[in-house]
Amino acid sequence: MLFRINIINDDMKKVNFKKFEAYTGISKQKKVTGDARKDFADLIYQHTIGIEAHALAFRIYNSEEPVAITGKEEQLIVRVANEWCTPMFIDGLMEQLRTEV
Secondary structure (H helix, E strand, O other), X not given: OOOOOOOOOOOOEEEOOOOEEEEOOOOOOOEEEEOOHHHHHHHXXXXXXXXXXXXXXXXXXXXXXXXXXXXXXXXXXXXXXXXXXXXXXXXXXHHHHHHOO
């Protein structure tokens, strides 16, 4: 019998990809909210390797609530965002990682 155990530590960060907020301009006066689950999960799925990345991509894609991430997953998410996303997206992500959802 297989069991899936979800362990959420208090120090784990959360990112809300379903209601992802990003600034509309460099002055950071206004924000837009959009669903980034599919697009960001696709980036992880297409541009990373390993079963852990595969699992993270599907957790993001299937999420309805903010996704709790480990430190290792945070590093992967930030690396993918820095390599493949717009500065607008990166700023929105970094804001969530600093303040937590």
